[in-house]
Amino acid sequence: MRKLPVGSGTSSLDDATAAGTAAAHTAMAGLNGADPGLVIVYASIRYDLTELLAAVRAVTGDTPLVGATTAGQFSDGEFLPPGTSVSVLVLGAGVYRFATASVGGISADTMTAGHDLARQAVDAAGPEPTPHGAVLVLADGMAGDMQGLLTGIYRVTGAAVPVVGGAAGDDRTFSGSFVLHDDKVIADGAVAVWIGSDRPLHVVSGHGWQAHGLPMLVTRVEGQVVHEIDGRPAAELYNEAIRSGYAERKVPEGARGDWFTKHSFGLIEPDGTQLIRGGFLDDEGQVRTFTPLPEYCAVQIVSANPDDLLDISEQVVADALSDLDDAAVMLTFSCIARMDMFTEREDEEAVKLQKAAGPVSTFGFYTYGEFARTTGVAGYHNATITALAL
């Protein structure tokens, strides 16, 4: 299989047009003359995004473009903290078959939105099937149940097609995130890339959190509010198990004061592993999770330290590249919660990833949730790092 031509570029200029132009030029130059097949743009919401896209497309032309707003980015070992910055990745044409699609208004019904998104992307790939495939999804993670989006995609693609991606961020301002498709800036939306391939594609993920304490049963949930755990008020239990002893903890700049990311809920998976679900106390003293917990799910309290989290980045790179010897790029999505816990070591992950990947380019952003569907229909994560090597 021919190696995928890849070029990437970043810019932290304040002006959207200037930043977009600069990053896109650098990325295009990396292709060494190969035809572009797909453009991926990760950008801060601080930019005028329409202007930014126009600037990028002035360089990349009509090449299909997907992207998302972020809470920080990383590219080839460089860390771009939340704030004005844009990263552009251009993948060359001809090695994989890329087909893009987008949907808006996903919060009304994420499952139908996921179905329509996947249907459009798969149909856009043309009637001739490729032996293998994967779906890259970027979505507004604050627009409802993201597992619903995956369930909808699953109806179209089935079990054989892994899904990777991330929920768009907004530099921790909680003012709303956007996805990008060609020249469109879409709120409450999702964008997808069907990646047709001649060889199997593997989505990998890891989180580095450790469970402790006894398992518990979540006994009453309404959307993102957890009312009861083991039949007791959830807030009471949360205060006992999570908050106590952390009152004096330094809150990362820009993060919510009640964001106690050192501890989270670990949703016990069928294989005994944990799916991480960050939780916090809202203004009304209710326990909320960023992703709704299923009622009557079994959970454990999980915690982590920066070293464990950074070690797992290396593990994820190793897994992603384990059966590929000609990989060109690793599309990576790391959770903002991880960056919050790195505190002053927040730039280390970018360096560690690139070091572990060696000659393979690393490109990704800090997300509000990660998509990594590999087994069964479940695949929406928090506080996780996930990757797909191409």
Place this chain on the structure above:
Amino acid sequence: MSGTTRPASAESADRLKEQLTAAVAAAGDAYRHTSRLIRVLTVLGQPSSPTELVEQTLVVLSQVYAADVTATARLVAGRLQLTGACGIPEDDPAYTEGWPLAGAAEAAVTTGRAVARTGAALDPATDVPPSLTGLAPRSAVWVPVGEPGAMDELLIMFRADDAGFPPTDLPVLGSVASRLRLAVEARRRSASAETLAAFGHRLTSRLDLTSLLDEAARLLPMLVDAEDAGVMTVRDGTASLCAVTRPVDPPGDFTAVPAEKMWGWASLVSGEPYAGVHQEFGVHGSVLGVPVMRDGSPAAVLYAFRRDRTPFRRDAIESAKIFGNYVGAAMTNAELYLALGESENSLRLITDAISDLIAVVDDTGRFVYASPSHERELALPPGRLLGTAVAGLAHPDDRPAVVAALADPAHAPKVEYRLRTGRDTWVWVESALRPMPADDTVVLSSRVIDERRRLEDELRQRATHDPLTGLANRALTADRLDGALTRASAGDHVGLLFCDLDKFKEVNDRLGHEAGDELLVQAADRLRGCVRREDLLARFGGDEFVILLDGITDLTDVLEIGDRVVRALETPFSLLGERVEISVSVGGVLGVRGQANATTMLRDADAAMYAAKNAGRGRVEVFDDDASHRSLDRLELRSDLNQAVARGELIVHYQPIVELSTNRITGFEALCRWQHPRRGLIQPDDFIPLAEETGAIIGIGEWVLREACRQLVEWQRMPGGQQLRISVNLSAVQLQQPDAANRTLDAITATGVRPSDVWLEITEHSSIRADVTEFATTLRDAGVHFALDDFGISYSSLSHLKRLPVEILKIDRSFVAGLPATDTDRGIVRAVLAIADSLGLAVVAEGIETAEQCADLLTLNCRQGQGFLFAQPMPPDEATALLVTGLPAPVAGVFVSAA
């Protein structure tokens, strides 16, 4: 000591750690298993359509078992037809073609037991369906569902890894699969029931046979999940096609088909549905036939067609059978409707003959039919009414009620309104409304209720007005005064004038009662000339008039109007051709809204009037606040009253209650009198209100009750006295005491009297609170009886009957006074007797003064009474003497229809 040897305590700590980890892992497993089951059961319990239910369950199963593919399949014609899947792309041919039944799937169906295979045990050729070759599953489970010995459904799960499905999972999965099937069946049944109900309505709205059968053919495929349908009617062994959703191919003549040649006739003729597969007449697939049975044989057959060979579900066949019954019922309806049209003329004859006013009104509120009785009763010829709006005939004030009732007859099934007759008069009409949903019309059945309304108005007027002068009475005045005083927002004040005619008694004594009444009427007319529109003129009884001045500036205004009153009555009156001069003494007070209180104002105005009278008659005296406080006369009386019981100044008089037909004394009413050391004998009307104001009534009431009961015990010891009973008045203030029930009962039982011989009389207009129930229940349980005094005076009479276990109604003397000459009084007495009769209550007439009144009461079937005709209230010794002698027997011939 070797460096590699670890201390025993460290080893034991490690061992403990391991055990702890193992325990936590075991707990995790247990929670996960529990969680799995609960999550699946939760999804099964959530409301959703059958299809959604299957989808949601498969999604949850995929999540909780980490299964890449979860699916349900039904065994159809030797293949597995997918009924739901999670993890198989939606365009996979498996959804239309199904999977072959082979390998583990076949084993599961055949043995009826779940099969799990992992790794090498999984045969890619037979166990893995074509859709999943790309996934290359490494473990799978097949769980059969169905009746024992006839498993026809499978729950299947595949995993890409070889984690496998351990034997412990299988029973749980078996249970989940059969619960899913049950839940789906239940949803399907309830969905079918809803569809059937909706279709039933659609069928019954078709009132001609052709459109009914067309509708049946259109609805049936939706009900049983088919593509097309047709209907054949059967008569005398011959069938003919009369409705199809798709033309028969090739076309032919299907008008005279021998019934026995129809598909499935053998089942259909016995009333059973038929299901089979056919190839003729453009049908290539499953056929369902349902007979429409009437009189034991098929009157029609409904056929549903499916292009594939998938058989119809059992529940669909059951629904179709019910649908067939609906069609049968609708056919009967359609025929009846046809017959109805023919019999409409005879129906018209019937409605023409009945006297109620029958009308049909369309959805715009206009007459589309009016019975001829409209002309007889209302002088409105039906022809003139057609197309006229009902509301247009109603009185403008009543129009909104009529419009509202017609708009929603289900919630306003009756409406009363005034209607303009053809003679241009208003009559009260009551209409019962009955909606006819079939054609959006309303049937009005009306009758004229003028007489009833007039009586009601009369009662209402009586309750609030003085019958002689037509002026407001005390109750209405108090009410209006209260209202005026609570309107705190108005910037002005409220005045009150209390007017008492001087020397009225002299006129009465000299010229007689009639002249006295005439004087009052004339005086009332002159007073009307003194007041403004917004004021209220009232007569409080006797020669007392009260004027409520609603909206004045100060006491000067009160004085001014008082002067006007005095001057108005200075001009001599002409009575029986004689010139009569009288004067009036007027007392006035001023009340500040939001502060003054009606009782106090009335009391002070009364006191001011007395001050005017004392100052020399024909004068006005107004009291400001200070002066009010100086109304010492009343205050003195009040304070005297508090001592009256202790000083032994109260006495009880007794008035006999008699059986009107025989003059036999059945009991006595105890009446309290006050023998004042200086003022002489004071009547209850003069001191009971004061006693109620001060609360002295509680002591007085109990004393009277004890005294009366004690007296009764004495009388009952006399020969023939055992049957006597005693009536004692109870004030509303007494009722409101927290321990009223026990105190009253104690007073009775202390004397040794039988409680059942005691009747407590409660004045009807006394403000009986809603919470007297406990009082009434306690006393009634002890045997004490209740009577409602002065019945008919207040309009809210009937509500008291609900609150108290009343057994006797006492007709107020004012009604008895009008007997037998006054029609209205007689009507009211008759009405009271009718009410009592219908509620099983006894009636006692009060104030019987003449033999004619007594005779008339007997004619009206009133059995008991009291009044001057028989005896005045008398001291106890006189009453005892009367008991010995008895009353004179009634004069023969007077009591005509006593029986």
